[in-house]
Amino acid sequence: MSGKKKKKPAAKNRDKIDRRRKQRAARQLANERERLARLEPGGAPERPLTVVSAAVVEEHARRLGCAQCTGPLTVDDHAVAKHDGELLRKVSTRCRMCRSERVVWLRITPRLPN
Numbered sequence: 045m046s047g048k049k050k051k052k053p054a055a056k057n058r059d060k061i062d063r064r065r066k067q068r069a070a071r072q073l074a075n076e077r078e079r080l081a082r083l084e085p086g087g088a089p090e091r092p093l094t095v096v097s098a099a100v101v102e103e104h105a106r107r108l109g110c111a112q113c114t115g116p117l118t119v120d121d122h123a124v125a126k127h128d129g130e131l132l133r134k135v136s137t138r139c140r141m142c143r144s145e146r147v148v149w150l151r152i153t154p155r156l157p158n
């Protein structure tokens with residue numbers, strides 16, 4: 045005789061649905077945070093962050109922090125990218141905590157002596 049209690053199928057399905065719902069909500073939240081990060085300065089080539097020299101490009105990009113968890117960023121790649129006839133810096137970063145990627149756009153505008 046089996047003394048083990050089996051979970052009712054209905055309850056099992058409910059767990060599964062609940063888990064899926066939570067996963068979907070987490071995904072939506074991540075997408076929303078990414079969308080907002082793209083709207084921030086540096087989040088798109090149309091809205092680059094302005095820095096005074098190439099030497100501080102990566103430092104500025106890292107300072108933004110992870111869009112998902114605000115964790116510290118490491119620079120994966122730093123390239124020159126043309127946008128609208130202008131040369132911008134495109135810095136690809138990765139979060140050291142959650143591993144999500146963040147691309148930061150920057151424009152170098154040297155401070156002019158006056």
Ligand SMILES: [Zn+2]
Nearest residue numbers: 110113139142
């Ligand atoms: Zn993160």
